[in-house]
Amino acid sequence: MSEAIRLEDVSKSFGEYEAVKDVSLTIEKGEFFSLLGPSGCGKTTTLRMLAGFEIPTEGRILLEGEPVEDVPPYERNVNMVFQSYALFEHLDVADNVAFGLKRKKVAKDEIRKRVEESLELVSLADRAKSHTNELSGGEKQRVALARALVNEPAVLLLDEPLGALDLKLRRQMQVELKQIQREVGITFVYVTHDQEEALAMSDRIAVMSDGEVVQCGVPEEVYEHPAEAFVAGFIGVSNLMEGIVQGKDKVKLASGQSVKAPLPEGCDKGEKVQLSVRPEKITLDDFERGMVTLEGTVAERVYQGVNTQVTISLGDGASVVALEQQTYRASADDRWEPGAKVKLGWHPDHCLVLR
Numbered sequence: 001m002s003e004a005i006r007l008e009d010v011s012k013s014f015g016e017y018e019a020v021k022d023v024s025l026t027i028e029k030g031e032f033f034s035l036l037g038p039s040g041c042g043k044t045t046t047l048r049m050l051a052g053f054e055i056p057t058e059g060r061i062l063l064e065g066e067p068v069e070d071v072p073p074y075e076r077n078v079n080m081v082f083q084s085y086a087l088f089e090h091l092d093v094a095d096n097v098a099f100g101l102k103r104k105k106v107a108k109d110e111i112r113k114r115v116e117e118s119l120e121l122v123s124l125a126d127r128a129k130s131h132t133n134e135l136s137g138g139e140k141q142r143v144a145l146a147r148a149l150v151n152e153p154a155v156l157l158l159d160e161p162l163g164a165l166d167l168k169l170r171r172q173m174q175v176e177l178k179q180i181q182r183e184v185g186i187t188f189v190y191v192t193h194d195q196e197e198a199l200a201m202s203d204r205i206a207v208m209s210d211g212e213v214v215q216c217g218v219p220e221e222v223y224e225h226p227a228e229a230f231v232a233g234f235i236g237v238s239n240l241m242e243g244i245v246q247g248k249d250k251v252k253l254a255s256g257q258s259v260k261a262p263l264p265e266g267c268d269k270g271e272k273v274q275l276s277v278r279p280e281k282i283t284l285d286d287f288e289r290g291m292v293t294l295e296g297t298v299a300e301r302v303y304q305g306v307n308t309q310v311t312i313s314l315g316d317g318a319s320v321v322a323l324e325q326q327t328y329r330a331s332a333d334d335r336w337e338p339g340a341k342v343k344l345g346w347h348p349d350h351c352l353v354l355r
């Protein structure tokens with residue numbers, strides 16, 4: 001693989017306010033790369049710098065190896081897709097898609113062919129003559145996608161493109177978008193604040209917080225090995241428990257219990273740490289040798305369809321969330337009603353120590 005995009009120590013300030021801080025990233029050709037983070041963390045600003053709508057205050061941006069600081073947006077080989085679709089309402093679907101090619105004075109036959117191909121790609125070939133106001137939200141977003149793909153850009157920048165769609169359509173479009181990306185092989189830089197979406201679609205994810213990239217890796221890596229408490233908390237439900245290092249691979253929790261936990265290199269006795277264990281790694285039923293086990297009291301039980309979440313109080317304000325085992329036996333429900341005493345356990349390997 002070769003490099004599509006490189007950001008070198010890129011920062012962007014608006015007046016006094018630093019919206020993007022010292023971001024360095026390399027994105028490979030053909031990659032589905034996501035920028036994930038909470039509102040205001042600098043995702044859109046980063047994308048707008050790639051598009052050329054914003055100029056970095058510091059640092060360099062290279063597209064396919066070429067520095068682009070002085071290249072205006074329309075001369076960059078990138079296209080952007082927005083959450084708001086931004087379609088031309090007075091034009092039909094085909095003319096919306098053809099717009100950019102007409103402006104570039106591409107030959108008529110060529111335009112017709114490429115528009116057809118693009119609409120085919122987004123499964124809208126039969127809607128070429130429809131007016132955009134006759135389309136559903138999902139269809140409008142497909143037109144916006146076709147309008148970008150028809151230009152055959154090296155990079156497609158997508159800013160929360162599915163944000164306006166309802167959950168079911170969103171899930172369906174995630175699958176379609178991923179298929180389209182594979183088919184065309186264009187590099188996608190995808191902005192979202194939805195962690196499930198990022199995990200499901202991306203080859204790699206850069207997690208942003210407060211203008212900085214705090215971790216960059218494949219989905220399994222950021223989920224299973226979050227680099228810091230922010231990432232653990234932002235991606236999925238994470239049980240963060242305060243503790244103090246007692247000795248080799250031993251941590252005393254705030255609740256007074258001591259547990260075995262694999263300490264990172266260089267952790268000193270007496271150091272404050274946080275333990276992170278994912279709910280799905282906690283068992284209430286099947287205890288095996290070598291597991292860490294604790295006693296607690298059920299504080300809350302929330303039915304969620306696919307799962308039932310049980311919040312267990314460990315004492316002294318500490319609590320963890322576990323998932324009720326559904327294969328156990330239906331009549332066992334009352335064991336996890338609020339107030340019940342329970343035992344819980346996890347494998348030390350599934351416990352992450354964050355400093």
Ligand SMILES: Nc1ncnc2c1ncn2[C@@H]1O[C@H](COP(=O)(O)OP(=O)(O)OP(=O)(O)O)[C@@H](O)[C@H]1O
Pocket residue numbers: 014017019037038039040041042043044045046193
């Ligand atoms: N043109 C601007 N002038 C001043 N401040 C700006 C400008 N654009 C963005 N900001 C600020 O920079 C920060 C990052 O904004 P940005 O739009 O990049 O966030 P985001 O991660 O895309 O958030 P969201 O998920 O809400 O879209 C915000 O605090 C925002 O108010």
Ligand SMILES: [Mg+2]
Pocket residue numbers: 043044045159
């Ligand atoms: Mg944004």
